[in-house]
Amino acid sequence: MRWSRWAGLTIALVFLAGSTWALIRNPFSTPEAALAAFYKDEPGFECTLAAPLRQAGTAIVPLVIAELPKRSMPRRRYAIAFLGDGGYREALPALEVIAKDGTELDYFRGDALLAISQIDLDLARRLSGELAAATGHLGRMAQAVLQGGYALKQLLDHSCG
DSSP: OHHHHHHHHHHHHHHHHHHHHHHHHOOOSSHHHHHHHHHSOOOOOGGGTTHHHHHHGGGGHHHHHHHTTOTTOTTHHHHHHHHHHHTOGGGHHHHHHHHHOTTSOHHHHHHHHHHHHHHOHHHHHHHHHHHTTOOHHHHHHHHHHHHOHHHHHHHHOOOOO
């Protein structure tokens, strides 16, 4: 009798722990819900703005990639950084388009170049060679990618600390 009671309690605790972990890891019911949470205009530390994307994980990546061409995409820079931080190779074509597009805003191009460097450093260096004469944010990012090392590492640190 006692054994069955302990077994039942153990099963209940394992289920509760697993359910809690799933909610902590990804509190969103769908990737679309995570994207909606990302788009909400709630203030916060910059390092936390992409948290809904990170919590949704790989399931949200196709949605984020599909949204990138929309220049009016809310928090687009954070979406670009999320793709680079996650090393999502499937994002490379969209990021490359942004980095090379002279009609894009300078900071989106530079951020896309940085994201590319996190996924494919050789590609980022080739693109940086083409963009090295750029000025502003894009030029600084291209120079950092070409320099590598500490200069690049500092730019890629999105931590709150």
